Amino acid sequence: MEFFQLRRVDEAQSLFLEACPKGPLGVEELDLLEAHGRCLAEDVRSAGDLPAFDRSSVDGYAVRAGDTFGASEGLPAYLRVVEEIPMGRAPARRLGPGECARIATGGMLPDGADAVVMIEHTEHLAADEVGVLRAVSPGENVMRRGEDCPAGGVLVPAGRPLRAQELSLLAHAGVLRVRVARRPRVAIVATGDELVDPGEEPGPGQIRESNSFALRALVAEEGGQPVFLGRAPDVRDAVEAKLREALKYDVVLVSGGSSVGARDMTAEIIGGLGRLGILVHGVNLKPGKPTILAVVDGRPVVGLPGHPVSAQVVFALFVSPLLRRLLGLPPFPGHRPAVRARMAKNVASAAGRVDVLRVALEARDGELWAEPVQGKSGLITTLTRADGAVIIREEKEGLLAGEWVDVHPI
Amino acid sequence: MEFFQLRRVDEAQSLFLEACPKGPLGVEELDLLEAHGRCLAEDVRSAGDLPAFDRSSVDGYAVRAGDTFGASEGLPAYLRVVEEIPMGRAPARRLGPGECARIATGGMLPDGADAVVMIEHTEHLAADEVGVLRAVSPGENVMRRGEDCPAGGVLVPAGRPLRAQELSLLAHAGVLRVRVARRPRVAIVATGDELVDPGEEPGPGQIRESNSFALRALVAEEGGQPVFLGRAPDVRDAVEAKLREALKYDVVLVSGGSSVGARDMTAEIIGGLGRLGILVHGVNLKPGKPTILAVVDGRPVVGLPGHPVSAQVVFALFVSPLLRRLLGLPPFPGHRPAVRARMAKNVASAAGRVDVLRVALEARDGELWAEPVQGKSGLITTLTRADGAVIIREEKEGLLAGEWVDVHPI
Missing domain, CATH: 3.90.105.10 (Molybdopterin biosynthesis moea protein, domain 2)
Known part of the structure; x- marks a missing residue:
């Protein structure tokens, strides 16, 4: 295990996914x-x-196609109407030469008929006679049996x-x-000495545990079954006990451990729980650098930063593809659906690192613009004010104002 | 009421939506x-x-910014470490001049401190002494209270x-x-003489009622509460009774009535149920022409073609925007998310009509291509083989092979 050697995002994804279960769990x-x-x-x-029988795909007259050959507006083919076929019933009789039957969309073709002339291409002559103004070929306007x-x-x-x-x-x-x-069951553990339950009033230096709400919602959105196991303080035994409980589920998400010491402790505990242990500790990603990706006795374990913005980014890049696979879903063909928009401002980005930029969408002059959301990245409101995320790949050193980008809804 | 005068899609949308409730129903x-x-x-x-207190957004040392002014690698500012602030607790003491305190991400700043120096920009000198290698300005690396x-x-x-x-x-x-x-409750009625319940074995000319499954799934996807009221044969009293029952819900979807006579009957019944009655009967849309859009005593009523492909198109264009509005959701900023792909083939389209084309996505040479799904439009498998839909607007007379298009997932 290389400790905090930053991995490229794509490397980290394949290292992790290759060690995870390859498909559905049941x-x-x-x-x-x-x-x-x-x-x-x-x-x-x-x-x-x-269908179980030849069906008409239009309103019109069931015919023997041969009877309409050569028919035109100037020289209609005259056919005898022998029946109006009721919906949901078999036609009463077989169609003979020169005969046709009135039929509605979805109606059953009579024996002998092999095509349908649209009502628009006929002229009504008498109760039992119709003029066909255009020829049809065999099979035309028919959904054939099977x-x-x-x-x-x-x-x-x-x-x-x-x-x-x-x-x-x-x-x-x-x-x-x-x-x-079956839906993968995803255990969620929140760690941190600073956390209190959201129903409690935090004391000085404390905050309410809230990451689990976002994680539960994201797991459910992706089709997983979230199970929140509660929170643990940054105490070795407490975290280890929670993680052992969590390993009874299919996937483990552990959020928090934001101080350096707590992060290292979480990594050490995960590393000691079973084989293979930690595969990635640290990704060249902003936000989301202190990500832990591990597999413990076949169970994927992801350590997400306590920082809510990072946690959501890490979820999208590493947990979503895993859940899709465990649900048996194919990877997206190409990309996830996105909204195309133009960058409203220049944005710099360090080469070699993936930057995930939060943006708000604005319609202006008939075009859609992506406005980077201002504010320190630790603020949750930078996420709630954003409509989507723009991913700046390793190769890019930033985005130019006016450039077209894909905005992924978040 | 103009009978079967084809409306443009955008006209039909605004005529309908303007007569519908303007927002959530409760x-x-x-x-x-x-x-x-x-x-x-x-x-x-x-x-x-x-946050309820000034918090550090990095791992490092809480300082008085003024104590770091002019600090550099060559000329560090030497500060006395008076405390390591534990997570989740208030600092023990106020920071005096020349003092600093070790702090982790999320930790509470002590009184007197107004900035945090990142650990990477310090050098450890002794247990109680640190050298600051870079100046910080007031507020730097701090999430301020509020x-x-x-x-x-x-x-x-x-x-x-x-x-x-x-x-x-x-x-x-x-x-x-x-x-x-609250979620709008959407009543779904399926009509048609040819329908049997999906658990039954269809006789000659009959098919299993299956549109309600797609409609229930689509309503649920959009956040509505689907209520299937069962099916009715194309008999005036039966359809009218079902529709009156359906009007106890917030929105009514009637599927079917595929034969001309049945369609007209459904329209007549809807028109006679209350004010305003039918707003649109017939849209310049393929598939989806025989759409009925009505409002009956304030309740939106949509008549969807029995044809499953048309029903799904009509749902996306007329029912989805209505449900979004009733849920209080804003219209999409710009467009719904889509996947960009290039058309694999030329496709013709009549000017003045909106064509909705089903396509399968294929990755080829590092690009994504949209391949039109072949097959008669009445076949349900043309929908199950498709990954998405491409909308060809009225103004366009088709798409050229190689042209970039937005593929909307279906």
Whole structure:
């Protein structure tokens, strides 16, 4: 273990993630709506063809496509209307040559029909006669049986997060219970001699413990199950006892230990709890330098700075990707969604270090501008006044006023 | 009421939103963590100064800044260390001239001290003597009492969504219960003769009702409370009874009525339920043309196409902004977060119409590409295979391969 040798952010991320569990930690079966946002643990296949019958995708007339060949406004194809197909029922009869049937979007095509002419491309001539003004080709305006998913086909693959549309598709196929990756349980411990419970009145030199609120909210946002184990003073036995309790959960977040001595003590305790121990202690990141990344007997342990702004940055860079993976979620394709904006001011940044800048968004002259939030970085209000964060990579020595940047919502 | 006169999307949005309730519908009091993501109904003020005392923002020595003036590596200022201030306690004594006290990040400054010298800018000379190698100015490395928020100041203003950092700040200030805008209750009705419950086996021409699953998930994602009232066949009395029941809730979503006759019937029923009735019937939008936007005795009613893809588009364009407003959330500053990608293909679009294109994201040559999802728009799998949507505005006649676009996650 190299003590407080500053690691690059990307190095620290891969050192840590490579030593963490590679995927979900277990499976649970849930009702479809409870599984919203979760990840399928296994492929779900369709029992039958979807749709189960040829369906019209427009309002119009089901036809034999061949009967419409050559039809035009000047020379309509005249067809006999033999039926109005009711929604939710099978057509009463097979379509013969020169025949058609009135059909609505979603209606079932009669045998013999292989296309639908849109109502806009017909003229009504009599109760049982219609003129087709435009030819259709076989399959036109038809969702064919099995075209959405054939019987036995994979409806939704393992590892796919269940969004609104996946829920809809599964319900459509009659799948009402699903097996998904279970939510990782994330133990949160707050340490610090200066902390009192938020319901207490702090004495001189004391503050209310509040980082756990942000951490619980962030864990829940990412789909984890936060469990707050309370706080411990900066006393070896107390911190060690809390950490041993925390190791019964899937992931451990320990916040605080802001004084140098307390930080070193937390690192020493984590290092002594089991294999592999500490992988990273110190990251070339501002704010967030005194981060601890460890794995103890297979369980990820992250020591977050007590400083609320740093804690949130460290969570986003190291804990979020871990939780996504434990939930079975794929990494973001490319980047997390962001808002594009132009920097309102020049901002300097040390080369070789990742700087995370808090910004407020302002619309001006039809463009969006990112205004750096002023104030000492220890102030929580610099976070509450910010709309998002701009990440300045190691290679950059700052940002220029007017430059386009990605603002990540925080 | 103009029947099926196609409205521009932005016109339809403002016609509808201007007739809807202007803000939250009520207030409820919640524990802090339950209020995550909700909007404050009133300003929350700080009872005391935050921080409650001058705190160090670094590890180092609390000093009288004047004692360090002119200090440099070549000519250090020598100070007597009179104390090591323990975390969470008041310093034992006032700092006199030429004196300093060891202090950790977050520690309480002693009376007399007005700045902190970082440990990196000192040299240890003896147990009780330190050399200061760099001058500090008054206030340097100090979070002053009340600097985060003075007593009586607004900690978090009304209308601000409670993110992780707001929860942390409120807990820090000892505010553990908050009054927030209540969640709008959104009634969902599915109509259609072709529908059976998802637990049933559909007969010929029938399909399982599944749109309500997507709508329930989308409402919940946006912070609303979905209430599914079940389905009704396309029979006037049945639909009307369901809609009257639905009007007991804050917002009504009616999905389906895909055949022309059923659509017209739904519109007629909505139009007859109360004032103002139907504001928009038909939007120049693909997919999503047969949208109904109405307000009935103050309650927003949206008729969504039965087509699942259209329903999701209409939800995003008309229902999401409404729910955000009813939750007290501000409109997005600028745009919703999106992923920037380049179009993989040319795509045509009719001028004067908004086209919503489903795309899959692919990383290629270090860039992100948006590949239009192939397949008839009636197929639900065109939604499950998509990562996001690209909106092609009225003014554009299409997108060119290679063009940068915003991909909105769906």
